[in-house]
Amino acid sequence: MKQSVTVSKTQEMKLANAAKVVLSKFKIKTPKFEVKTILKKVIVPLASILLFIGLWHMGAKALFNVEADFKIQKALTDQGQEAADAMAACIASGDISCQPNTLPSPAQVWESFNTLIADHKVISADKLAFKEKTAALNAKRIAEGKEPITYTGRPSFVDQIFTSLKTVFAGFVLAFLIAVPIGVVIGLSETLRNSFNWLIQVFKPVSPVVWLLLVFMIVKTMTKDSNSDSAFIISFISVGLCAMWATLVNTALGVSSVDKDYINVAKVLKLGPLQKVFKVILPSSLPLIFTGLRITLSVAWMVLIAIELLAQSPGLGSFVWEEFQNGANDSNSKIIVAMFIIGIIGFLLDRIMLTIQNMVSFNKNATA
Amino acid sequence: MAYLELKNVNKTYGEGKNATEVLTDINLTIEEGEFVAIVGFTGSGKTTLVNLINGLLKPTSGQVLFKGAPVMDTCHERGVIFQNYSLLPWLSVGQNVAMAVKEAFPNEKKKFIKERVARYVEMVNLSPAINKRPMELSGGMRQRVAVARALAMNPEMIIMDEPLGALDALTRGNLQDEILKIWSKDKRTALLITNDVDEGIYMADRIIPLRPGPKATLGPEFRIDIDRPRDKTELNDNPIYKKTRNAIIEYLMGIGEERKATAKEIYELPELAPKSFVA
Numbered sequence: 206m207k208q209s210v211t212v213s214k215t216q217e218m219k220l221a222n223a224a225k226v227v228l229s230k231f232k233i234k235t236p237k238f239e240v241k242t243i244l245k246k247v248i249v250p251l252a253s254i255l256l257f258i259g260l261w262h263m264g265a266k267a268l269f270n271v272e273a274d275f276k277i278q279k280a281l282t283d284q285g286q287e288a289a290d291a292m293a294a295c296i297a298s299g300d301i302s303c304q305p306n307t308l309p310s311p312a313q314v315w316e317s318f319n320t321l322i323a324d325h326k327v328i329s330a331d332k333l334a335f336k337e338k339t340a341a342l343n344a345k346r347i348a349e350g351k352e353p354i355t356y357t358g359r360p361s362f363v364d365q366i367f368t369s370l371k372t373v374f375a376g377f378v379l380a381f382l383i384a385v386p387i388g389v390v391i392g393l394s395e396t397l398r399n400s401f402n403w404l405i406q407v408f409k410p411v412s413p414v415v416w417l418l419l420v421f422m423i424v425k426t427m428t429k430d431s432n433s434d435s436a437f438i439i440s441f442i443s444v445g446l447c448a449m450w451a452t453l454v455n456t457a458l459g460v461s462s463v464d465k466d467y468i469n470v471a472k473v474l475k476l477g478p479l480q481k482v483f484k485v486i487l488p489s490s491l492p493l494i495f496t497g498l499r500i501t502l503s504v505a506w507m508v509l510i511a512i513e514l515l516a517q518s519p520g521l522g523s524f525v526w527e528e529f530q531n532g533a534n535d536s537n538s539k540i541i542v543a544m545f546i547i548g549i550i551g552f553l554l555d556r557i558m559l560t561i562q563n564m565v566s567f568n569k570n571a572t573a
Numbered sequence: 574m575a576y577l578e579l580k581n582v583n584k585t586y587g588e589g590k591n592a593t594e595v596l597t598d599i600n601l602t603i604e605e606g607e608f609v610a611i612v613g614f615t616g617s618g619k620t621t622l623v624n625l626i627n628g629l630l631k632p633t634s635g636q637v638l639f640k641g642a643p644v645m646d647t648c649h650e651r652g653v654i655f656q657n658y659s660l661l662p663w664l665s666v667g668q669n670v671a672m673a674v675k676e677a678f679p680n681e682k683k684k685f686i687k688e689r690v691a692r693y694v695e696m697v698n699l700s701p702a703i704n705k706r707p708m709e710l711s712g713g714m715r716q717r718v719a720v721a722r723a724l725a726m727n728p729e730m731i732i733m734d735e736p737l738g739a740l741d742a743l744t745r746g747n748l749q750d751e752i753l754k755i756w757s758k759d760k761r762t763a764l765l766i767t768n769d770v771d772e773g774i775y776m777a778d779r780i781i782p783l784r785p786g787p788k789a790t791l792g793p794e795f796r797i798d799i800d801r802p803r804d805k806t807e808l809n810d811n812p813i814y815k816k817t818r819n820a821i822i823e824y825l826m827g828i829g830e831e832r833k834a835t836a837k838e839i840y841e842l843p844e845l846a847p848k849s850f851v852a
Binding site: 466467469470472473474475476484485488489491566 | 627628629646647648649653655657659662672677
């Protein structure tokens with residue numbers, strides 16, 4: 206018996222050796238198992254996610270119990286023992302009508318996420334059907350010079366995300382167009398920098414809400430006779446105005462602190478003023494300008510939610526606010542879904558900016 | 574008329590109480606086609622002197638005359654090789670040189686510029702690296718790019734501010750020969766600022782020591798009467814070389830001693846005994 210075991214072992218080894226030979230012949234490199242790297246790059250982040258979900262689950266459960274006890278107690282004092290028992294049974298059965306309203310658990314949030322996706326599919330299918338149905342009629346209406354009939358149903362969660370992205374992009378472009386040229390001009394002239402400094406310092410810390418109200422005052426009057434989408438205009442302008450300060454300050458700093466050696470080169474080569482700006486000053490301050498733009502984009506995304514909420518402009522912000530006002534059974538978990546989506550999109554936007562920065566800038570080691 | 578002339582030039586940084594006089598009473602004449610070296614200690618105001626001559630700075634008093642006219646601004650006739658290369662890091666080697674060529678020859682066609690860039694990059698043996706960024710190059714290569722950039726503008730006068738200071742001995746020797754070759758070919762005027770006496774003797778017609786600042790001023794000139802082309806290995810046995818070198822070093826050492834002697838402050842060291850950790 207023992208012998209046979211050893212035989213089979215040697216056979217196994219032979220097989221393994223043969224396999225190694227075959228592998229080396231085909232030049233297949235067995236990936237090096239570095240336990241430490243895997244531990245560092247996979248296991249630890251995974252563990253932290255699990256820990257987060259676990260803590261969240263337990264916290265949600267504790268809050269749920271507190272809320273449930275309170276509900277039962279209230280039924281007991283208001284309506285007596287019978288009602289309290291009925292309430293306890295109702296809560297235990299999971300009936301929607303009597304669930305305590307508190308922090309949703311991870312499972313509930315995941316469920317709501319799936320609901321929202323399913324909802325999006327239904328609405329998209331509906332839209333598509335509507336389009337097909339009205340295609341012939343719309344073609345006729347356009348031929349007659351009339352406005353085509355458009356879909357006016359409620360937007361899905363995914364539609365809201367795209368609306369928000371559109372607003373933030375418009376705001377970001379506005380911030381870019383305002384802040385970079387002004388930053389360059391202010392950076393070039395010390396006199397201008399000193400004379401405009403107070404303005405920047407005063408307006409920089411102003412809250413997004415106040416900007417919104419200011420923009421509202423102006424845009425409301427300006428768009429009085431046009432039928433343009435004033436809610437969108439108000440929200441993107443407010444986003445741009447809130448977010449542009451980081452770019453403005455960084456651009457001015459970058460332009461004013463160009464290495465003196467480069468300025469000397471420009472002088473010795475006798476570059477004209479415009480060429481000096483475009484060929485020497487701007488390229489050398491590009492890393493700082495991009496740092497400013499990255500901050501601008503993340504600030505824009507952050508204030509967007511608050512501004513949409515107040516401006517009644519469609520998007521993730523109004524989605525969150527409507528869900529909060531709605532108070533349906535799964536409203537809380539939908540809000541948490543929106544929270545995660547907002548966070549993830551913000552993170553992705555920052556990564557995109559970082560990639561662009563590394564592509565255009567000579568300073569290749571910019572990091573998060 | 575002298576080609577370049579500095580008359581009683583003073584340069585002061587700052588104003589009022591904080592004013593420091595860096596250069597005092599500088600008088601210098603350089604004839605056309607001459608190679609002049611200025612040697613001095615670090616921090617003696619060499620770079621300030623260079624910037625006065627190339628037009629980046631203006632003298633507080635006195636005059637800098639170039640071909641008889643006062644220097645008001647930088648100009649393409651005086652090419653500068655900076656101490657710290659000063660290449661633009663976002664441009665490749667070729668683009669760095671091209672930028673200078675385009676400025677010096679604004680009316681030329683693209684083909685002319687491209688050829689000229691290629692020629693000067695080739696001259697400093699950097700053709701394989703023409704598309705590389707300065708960051709990817711070694712110190713010596715960067716300095717060669719700076720040389721190519723300055724020379725591609727076809728300046729009448731080359732001003733070099735410690736151009737080889739940061740290089741190793743071998744690269745240094747090669748570039749010295751390179752610069753001498755270019756200088757002798759077109760018989761340009763050259764001004765070399767250096768802290769290396771041997772480099773000065775090997776390359777220049779005249780050496781002028783700069784007495785250390787503040788209030789730096791030029792010392793007596795030393796003529797180098799050694800025939801060109803000079804051979805580095807033979808130079809060591811040349812009696813003129815030995816004599817001149819000793820004279821210059823003696824002069825510079827003398828300044829150093831003088832400086833030490835004029836130091837007034839006496840620092841008293843506190844009486845401290847080492848602490849015993851054994852007991």
